[in-house]
Amino acid sequence: MDLLGTLRGILAAGELLTGEACEPYLVDHRRLYRGRALAVALPRSVEAVARVLAACDAARVGVVPHGGNTGYCGGATPDESGTQLVLALKYLNRIRGVDAANYSLTAEAGCLLERVQEAAAGAGRYFPLSLGSQGSCQIGGNLSTNAGGVHVLRYGMMRDLVLGLEVVLADGRVLNGLTALRKDNTGYDIRGLFLGAEGTLGVITAATLKLFPQIESTATAFAAVADPRAAVALLARLRAASGDTISSFELVPRLALELTTAHIPGITDPLGTPHPWYVLCELGSARAAEPLEALLTEALGAALEAGLVRDAVLARSGRERAALWKIRETIPEAQRHEGPGLKHDISVPVSALPEFVERGAGWIAAHVPQARLIAYGHVGDGNLHFNLQGRAGADGAALLARADEVRRALHDLAVSLGGSFSAEHGIGRLKVAELERYAPATELALMHAVKRALDPHGIMNPGKVLRSG
Numbered sequence: 001m002d003l004l005g006t007l008r009g010i011l012a013a014g015e016l017l018t019g020e021a022c023e024p025y026l027v028d029h030r031r032l033y034r035g036r037a038l039a040v041a042l043p044r045s046v047e048a049v050a051r052v053l054a055a056c057d058a059a060r061v062g063v064v065p066h067g068g069n070t071g072y073c074g075g076a077t078p079d080e081s082g083t084q085l086v087l088a089l090k091y092l093n094r095i096r097g098v099d100a101a102n103y104s105l106t107a108e109a110g111c112l113l114e115r116v117q118e119a120a121a122g123a124g125r126y127f128p129l130s131l132g133s134q135g136s137c138q139i140g141g142n143l144s145t146n147a148g149g150v151h152v153l154r155y156g157m158m159r160d161l162v163l164g165l166e167v168v169l170a171d172g173r174v175l176n177g178l179t180a181l182r183k184d185n186t187g188y189d190i191r192g193l194f195l196g197a198e199g200t201l202g203v204i205t206a207a208t209l210k211l212f213p214q215i216e217s218t219a220t221a222f223a224a225v226a227d228p229r230a231a232v233a234l235l236a237r238l239r240a241a242s243g244d245t246i247s248s249f250e251l252v253p254r255l256a257l258e259l260t261t262a263h264i265p266g267i268t269d270p271l272g273t274p275h276p277w278y279v280l281c282e283l284g285s286a287r288a289a290e291p292l293e294a295l296l297t298e299a300l301g302a303a304l305e306a307g308l309v310r311d312a313v314l315a316r317s318g319r320e321r322a323a324l325w326k327i328r329e330t331i332p333e334a335q336r337h338e339g340p341g342l343k344h345d346i347s348v349p350v351s352a353l354p355e356f357v358e359r360g361a362g363w364i365a366a367h368v369p370q371a372r373l374i375a376y377g378h379v380g381d382g383n384l385h386f387n388l389q390g391r392a393g394a395d396g397a398a399l400l401a402r403a404d405e406v407r408r409a410l411h412d413l414a415v416s417l418g419g420s421f422s423a424e425h426g427i428g429r430l431k432v433a434e435l436e437r438y439a440p441a442t443e444l445a446l447m448h449a450v451k452r453a454l455d456p457h458g459i460m461n462p463g464k465v466l467r468s469g
């Protein structure tokens with residue numbers, strides 16, 4: 001029997017799409033890649049995932065795991081050959097259980113991130129991963145990209161939020177590692193291999209995640225600073241002054257504020273007079289009575305006196321807090337209104353961030369004067385989305401034609417400062433050559449060895465992360 005016949009024997013009607021019905025699974029959300037597929041499988045059980053992978057392994061057919069399709073690197077899109085199977089996890093979407101006393105929750109891979117946050121809240125607990133895409137991305141995608149977001153400063157990346165994993169290997173064997181233990185020193189960290197592997201080593205079907213005490217009080221401020229150097233100095237001060245209760249510390253350049261006020265309905269400048277840079281900063285505590293507002297007001301007042309902060313406003317209500325966050329969260333959408341741009345997701349040690357911005361901005365001004373720089377994001381994690389936007393009315397295609405040269409200059413700069421060319425978005429298809437250029441040779445060789453050991457026939461997401469063949 002051919003593979004499609006075998007798959008029809010495993011999956012119920014409606015769980016195997018072919019032809020036109022595959023369309024929504026063939027393009028990444030940024031529309032950088034369009035592929036073709038043999039079919040799309042939508043299994044509803046771990047056993048079905050296992051049988052599908054075993055069949056594909058036997059037939060040597062590539063499998064592309066597909067979560068919420070919000071990834072930035074084309075990892076969930078099949079290639080153009082039309083021979084690969086897309087395996088979408090969206091029907092594997094049960095919350096298997098919440099253990100409030102153990103501060104843990106077990107969810108299947110197809111659960112939306114937002115649903116996991118809600119299930120934790122329903123049990124009086126808190127799941128801290130928070131992304132602009134949380135209404136569409138899935139836990140399996142978050143694990144496979146090792147997602148970051150706006151709370152990394154306090155809670156770490158997705159990798160830090162995992163206790164156990166259930167994974168179907170390329171040959172169909174199920175690795176049941178759904179432990180809920182915080183201590184378990186029993187040999188190599190095999191489960192850790194699948195975090196950030198972007199579906200190249202197996203299919204994650206469920207995970208046991210760490211929960212935290214529910215956040216009962218927050219204080220949020222939008223503060224104007226002269227430059228990223230002042231922002232980094234302010235962060236260091238606030239960490240100490242707040243007893244390290246900072247959960248977010250995000251950088252917003254003036255241009256990003258101008259674009260959001262121009263393109264996103266309801267956004268206004270919270271400070272009135274223009275300033276070159278801003279930080280959106282939030283403290284959070286599990287104690288309802290914690291005087292966070294007073295603490296933040298006092299700390300920002302002291303920073304103002306010291307000349308680190310130029311002006312600041314505190315959110316006085318939930319509505320004001322949401323309005324401040326809306327500025328930060330709609331920057332990508334506002335950028336889209338301005339036409340095509342070049343995006344980079346770099347990280348450096350927080351202390352090196354001011355130098356990166358100064359030198360990076362200098363390089364752009366000298367070499368790509370037609371571009372406007374929008375450097376924003378998770379400055380508390382040393383991670384910036386260092387994006388170039390064409391000037392209004394300028395030739396967008398001319399800017400895109402410079403992509404390789406700009407990428408090279410900025411990635412070389414980040415790496416020379418001890419940084420990374422991909423802080424939180426992964427490799428996918430987009431950055432395979434970058435990984436080959438920057439990864440130490442020994443590390444790259446080990447990655448290939450792990451890939452061969454876990455996926456000897458190379459069926460798992462071929463050509464993503466590592467070049468196949």
Ligand SMILES: Cc1cc2nc3c(=O)[nH]c(=O)nc-3n(C[C@H](O)[C@H](O)[C@H](O)COP(=O)(O)OP(=O)(O)OC[C@H]3O[C@@H](n4cnc5c(N)ncnc54)[C@H](O)[C@@H]3O)c2cc1C
Nearest residue numbers: 067068069070071075132138140141142144148149199204
């Ligand atoms: C508006 C917006 C804001 C964003 N903000 C952030 C942010 O702040 N921080 C951040 O890190 N990212 C951010 N992202 C990127 C994206 O949301 C994350 O990378 C997310 O983790 C991807 O999840 P997904 O379910 O959409 O995965 P997909 O895009 O479907 O897949 C991503 C990769 O994981 C693989 N995969 C998916 N599911 C599985 C599985 N079950 N088993 C094995 N492999 C699998 C796919 O093959 C692919 O390689 C943002 C995206 C958008 C659109």
